[in-house]
Amino acid sequence: MVYYITGSPPCARRGRVQTMIEIREAADSDWSEIWPIFRAVVAAADSFVFDPGTSEEEARGIWLARGNKVYVAVDDGHIVGSYLLKPNQPGLGSHIANAAYMVHPEHAGRGIGRLMGEHSLAQAKEAGFRAMQFNIGVSTNEAAVRLWTSLGFQIIGTIPDAFRHGTLGLVDAYIMYRSLE
Ligand SMILES: CC(C)(COP(=O)(O)OP(=O)(O)OC[C@H]1O[C@@H](n2cnc3c(N)ncnc32)[C@H](O)[C@@H]1OP(=O)(O)O)[C@@H](O)C(=O)NCCC(=O)NCCS
Numbered sequence: 001m002v003y004y005i006t007g008s009p010p011c012a013r014r015g016r017v018q019t020m021i022e023i024r025e026a027a028d029s030d031w032s033e034i035w036p037i038f039r040a041v042v043a044a045a046d047s048f049v050f051d052p053g054t055s056e057e058e059a060r061g062i063w064l065a066r067g068n069k070v071y072v073a074v075d076d077g078h079i080v081g082s083y084l085l086k087p088n089q090p091g092l093g094s095h096i097a098n099a100a101y102m103v104h105p106e107h108a109g110r111g112i113g114r115l116m117g118e119h120s121l122a123q124a125k126e127a128g129f130r131a132m133q134f135n136i137g138v139s140t141n142e143a144a145v146r147l148w149t150s151l152g153f154q155i156i157g158t159i160p161d162a163f164r165h166g167t168l169g170l171v172d173a174y175i176m177y178r179s180l181e
Contacts, residue, residue, distance in 0.1 A: 001022070001023055001119070002020055002021070002022045003019070003020070003021050003022075003115050004019070004020055005019050005021055005022065005110060005111040005112070005115065015179075016069065016154055019075060019076075019077075019110070020072050020076075020080070021074065021075050021112060022073070023071055023072070023073050023079075023119045024071070024072060024074065024085075024117060025070070025071055025072075025074040026064075026070040026071060026072045026082065027084045028064070030072050030079060030082075030160070031060055033061075033072075033078065033079035034070075034072065034079060034082045035046055035056055035059060035060070036104070037080075037081065037082060037102050037103070037104045038054075038059045038063060038102060039054075039056075039077070039081075040104070041057070041102045041103075041105070042054055042059070043167025044097065044105075044166060045164075045167075046101070046138065046141060046166055046167070047141045047144060048098055048137055048138070048163055049136055049163065050062065052091060052166065054128055054148075055091075061079065063082070063084060064168070065086075065176070066124065067086055067087070068084040068085070068086045068174055069084065069085040069123070069127075070082060070084045070085075071082070071083050071084075071085070071087065071116070071119065071120070071123070073103075073116055075107070075112075075113065077142045080103065080107040080110075080111065080112055081100075081101070081102060081103040081104060081112045081117075082105065082119055083099055083100060083101040083102070083116045083119075084099060084100050084101055084124055085097055085099045085120055085124055085127070085157050086098055088132075088133050089161050090174055095129060095130045095131075096129060096130060096131045096132065096133050097127070097129035097131070097132040097161070097180075098132070098133055098134065099120045099124070099132060099134070099136065101113060101116050101117065101144075103116075108143070108149060109143075113147055114144070114147060114150075114151075117147060117148070117151050117161075118151065121151065121178070121180065122133075124180055125180045129130075129180055130179070131177060131178060131179045131181075132153075132177070132178050132180060133175065133176065133177045133178075134148065134153070134174070134175065134176040134177075135175060136159070136162060136163065136173040136174075137155075137173060137174040137175070137176045138156075138157060138165065138171060138173055138174075139158070139163075139165075139171055139172040139173060140161045140165060140168055140171050145174065145176075148176050148178075149176075151178070152178045153176040153178040154176065154177055154178065155174045155176055156169070156175050156176070156177045157174070157175040158172050158173070158174055158175075159172060159174075160172055170171040
């Protein structure tokens with residue numbers, strides 16, 4: 001599916017331009033472009049619980065694990081973001097989806113996260129999930145918390161000191177939930 005976003009380009013050009021972003025299912029061969037995004041996002045130690053030094057092999061195992069539906073956001077032939085969608089729990093809890101999103105830091109703030117969020121909600125609904133839940137939303141991750149609340153997620157619980165932030169130390173994490181019905 002192709003979307004248009006209007007925003008400032010990541011290069012030095014001034015002004016707002018309309019860009020075409022395609023969101024499609026990832027192929028195995030996309031990994032070489034997903035990995036630099038995973039590495040940069042996880043190394044920041046401010047949004048994901050994965051070890052900041054996660055190896056490429058481990059990262060591939062996490063992101064492309066069997067059972068994950070993985071999508072990429074493509075701008076002008078280059079992958080600028082990726083998200084995965086999966087059941088939050090096995091068996092009797094598998095009707096609630098879970099997802100994880102990463103935008104290349106150089107492309108943050110262009111609307112790609114919002115596009116992927118909206119796309120994932122539509123995909124989850126189409127796949128028959130009844131709700132979506134994030135289990136460990138880092139409370140200090142302002143961009144993510146604002147994005148998810150603006151897309152209808154509610155903070156349904158706070159886990160004290162659940163995340164060892166790379167620069168802030170122990171910070172709270174949120175459980176965020178949104179019905180898809
Ligand atoms: C969080 C993340 C997915 C957002 O993607 P993005 O493409 O940068 O965000 P967008 O440009 O789509 O902005 C969406 C909303 O996020 C919020 N936002 C984005 N950047 C922000 C910032 N620097 N400060 C505060 N809010 C911000 C705004 O509410 C924005 O709403 P708007 O569209 O009305 O302006 C992205 O920054 C990212 O990959 N971060 C690291 C990994 C992560 O946190 N993943 C999410 C946890 S699963």
